[in-house]
Amino acid sequence: MFSLPYIAQQLVNGLTLGSIYALVAIGLSIVYGILRLINFAHGDLLMVGAYLALALLLNTALPLGAAVLLPMIIVGGVGVLVERLAYRPLRGAPEVAMLITSLAVSSVIQNGTIMTLSAQPRAFRLPQELIAQQKLGVVSFSTLDAVSVALAVFLMVLLTLFVTRTRVGIAMRACAENLRAARLMGININQVIAYAFAIGSALAAAAGFMWAGRFGSIEPFMGFLPGLKAFVAAVIGGIGSIPGAMLGGYLLGFAEIFFVGFLPPELSGYRDAFVFTLLLLVLLIRPRGLLATGAEREG
Amino acid sequence: MLLEVENLSVYYDSIQALKGISLQVDEGELVTIVGSNGAGKTTTLLTISGILRPRHGTIRFQGQDITYLAPHEIVRRGISHCPEGRQIFTGLTVMENLLMGAYHRRDRERVAQDLAWVQELFPILAARRRQLAGTLSGGEQQMLAIARALMSRPKVLLLDEPSLGLAPMLVDTIFEVIQQLRAQGVTVLLVEQNAYQALRVADRAYVLETGTIKLSGPAQELARNEEVKKAYLGG
Ligand SMILES: Nc1ncnc2c1ncn2[C@@H]1O[C@H](COP(=O)(O)OP(=O)(O)O)[C@@H](O)[C@H]1O
Ligand SMILES: [Mg+2]
Numbered sequence: 001m002f003s004l005p006y007i008a009q010q011l012v013n014g015l016t017l018g019s020i021y022a023l024v025a026i027g028l029s030i031v032y033g034i035l036r037l038i039n040f041a042h043g044d045l046l047m048v049g050a051y052l053a054l055a056l057l058l059n060t061a062l063p064l065g066a067a068v069l070l071p072m073i074i075v076g077g078v079g080v081l082v083e084r085l086a087y088r089p090l091r092g093a094p095e096v097a098m099l100i101t102s103l104a105v106s107s108v109i110q111n112g113t114i115m116t117l118s119a120q121p122r123a124f125r126l127p128q129e130l131i132a133q134q135k136l137g138v139v140s141f142s143t144l145d146a147v148s149v150a151l152a153v154f155l156m157v158l159l160t161l162f163v164t165r166t167r168v169g170i171a172m173r174a175c176a177e178n179l180r181a182a183r184l185m186g187i188n189i190n191q192v193i194a195y196a197f198a199i200g201s202a203l204a205a206a207a208g209f210m211w212a213g214r215f216g217s218i219e220p221f222m223g224f225l226p227g228l229k230a231f232v233a234a235v236i237g238g239i240g241s242i243p244g245a246m247l248g249g250y251l252l253g254f255a256e257i258f259f260v261g262f263l264p265p266e267l268s269g270y271r272d273a274f275v276f277t278l279l280l281l282v283l284l285i286r287p288r289g290l291l292a293t294g295a296e297r298e299g
Numbered sequence: 300m301l302l303e304v305e306n307l308s309v310y311y312d313s314i315q316a317l318k319g320i321s322l323q324v325d326e327g328e329l330v331t332i333v334g335s336n337g338a339g340k341t342t343t344l345l346t347i348s349g350i351l352r353p354r355h356g357t358i359r360f361q362g363q364d365i366t367y368l369a370p371h372e373i374v375r376r377g378i379s380h381c382p383e384g385r386q387i388f389t390g391l392t393v394m395e396n397l398l399m400g401a402y403h404r405r406d407r408e409r410v411a412q413d414l415a416w417v418q419e420l421f422p423i424l425a426a427r428r429r430q431l432a433g434t435l436s437g438g439e440q441q442m443l444a445i446a447r448a449l450m451s452r453p454k455v456l457l458l459d460e461p462s463l464g465l466a467p468m469l470v471d472t473i474f475e476v477i478q479q480l481r482a483q484g485v486t487v488l489l490v491e492q493n494a495y496q497a498l499r500v501a502d503r504a505y506v507l508e509t510g511t512i513k514l515s516g517p518a519q520e521l522a523r524n525e526e527v528k529k530a531y532l533g534g
Binding site for chain 1: 374395402403448
């Protein structure tokens with residue numbers, strides 16, 4: 001059973017799942033890095049992205065790329081809007097106030113979706129070209145898997161270039177390390193925060209397409225599970241760190257697939273419990289996550 | 300008058316840290332605020348920079364009221380703040396730190412000139428520019444903090460305890476640079492517990508005690524004042 005092809009197959013599956021977790025974890029992590037906000041509404045933006053993608057696939061003749069790109073742009077805008085309306089008025093308030101607000105935002109988005117579209121799951125039918133199975137040596141995977149991994153890697157490379165090569169990107173890292181010093185340097189933190197929400201939300205929308213394609217159906221609460229897993233991934237990697245979110249996402253993706261793929265099938269129902277056990281183990285050894293940097297922030 | 304602070308009162312919740320202080324800084328001056336730990340020096344600078352909000356009083360810069368502007372607006376107008384405890388971005392390279400100091404500036408050529416200028420002031424930064432700032436020594440970090448603040452080409456530079464925690468030789472280096480800046484026409488408002496050095500280099504000085512200005516005048520006069528000698532210059 002544990003033949004080489006089987007292991008290779010599991011690696012491919014881990015890579016696909018990890019790509020999704022990494023994309024979602026990045027958004028949670030950059031927002032947390034700057035605002036110390038655990039944004040519970042983040043997974044719901046993934047859901048909005050999936051609904052938008054489905055709407056485009058069903059109702060328009062736009063090329064497939066547009067069904068990924070347009071939701072990213074729109075959801076990026078929604079993220080900025082949510083920050084502007086819900087979180088910015090709380091700037092300077094205790095962190096718990098923002099946390100509760102993000103729970104409220106999450107309910108508003110979920111219930112808003114139910115009221116406008118119903119709670120019924122909908123089939124997320126992929127275009128034929130994405131369903132096709134590919135074979136590479138001994139492993140097989142759908143075109144969707146390949147596209148997901150390639151897109152995720154591409155987006156993460158872009159993000160890395162952004163935070164190392166551009167003025168606003170470097171400022172984003174500066175804000176995450178020391179918000180007060182960033183303000184003293186003349187950095188408009190509201191602008192940087194808007195960028196962080198736009199980027200994080202757009203990545204969540206891309207992940208929404210991948211997640212929906214993987215499971216074949218979407219519903220208003222679908223953001224909860226990937227949101228939660230991505231949160232675990234971000235914490236494992238060291239929340240606030242972008243490379244940490246990527247590492248945590250892939251680690252969690254591989255760990256989960258291997259847990260399901262190599263342990264007795266009776267245990268596979270415990271995969272979520274396993275995820276949290278893994279989190280606890282990592283935190284026992286490295287309490288601030290694998291790639292945590294910088295000191296705790298004062299004021 | 301370049302910078303005028305009038306009747307400034309600042310509170311931390313219900314604790315009053317500044318009790319209606321007034322001070323002025325004229326163009327080209329090196330003015331110092333001396334006072335012991337907890338006197339309110341840092342609070343004064345943070346309020347000028349827009350990080351803290353005063354309950355009463357006004358801050359004017361070049362004749363305009365800037366009391367309630369956002370910190371980035373204040374930097375844009377020409378006030379730069381080198382904070383207490385350096386607060387450089389340790390996870391950014393030296394060069395990235397310097398670029399953050401010039402964040403709002405679009406005049407690339409001038410920024411490049413200023414990069415050359417601060418690296419001339421602190422040659423060690425040129426040698427370390429690709430290094431992560433967190434790997435610098437304490438003295439080098441202080442130099443980076445000052446250089447970063449200068450990268451906005453400020454009309455007035457606020458310096459909060461630049462000599463704090465440095466070895467005596469480095470303290471001398473920092474004060475030499477401060478004098479050099481002054482000679483180049485940079486206006487400086489310097490906050491120091493090291494009253495001896497601060498009064499030696501400054502034109503004018505204010506003595507701050509528990510949120511109130513106790514004395515003010517030419518720095519050399521204050522350095523000879525018996526009260527000041529007793530309280531801040533070790534007799
Ligand atoms: N964040 C804060 N919260 C409450 N009180 C503060 C805070 N920062 C400073 N203080 C108080 O305000 C007073 C002035 O502090 P500060 O401006 O830091 O003095 P200095 O810079 O002269 O040492 C002190 O009594 C200090 O305890
Ligand atoms: Mg102080």
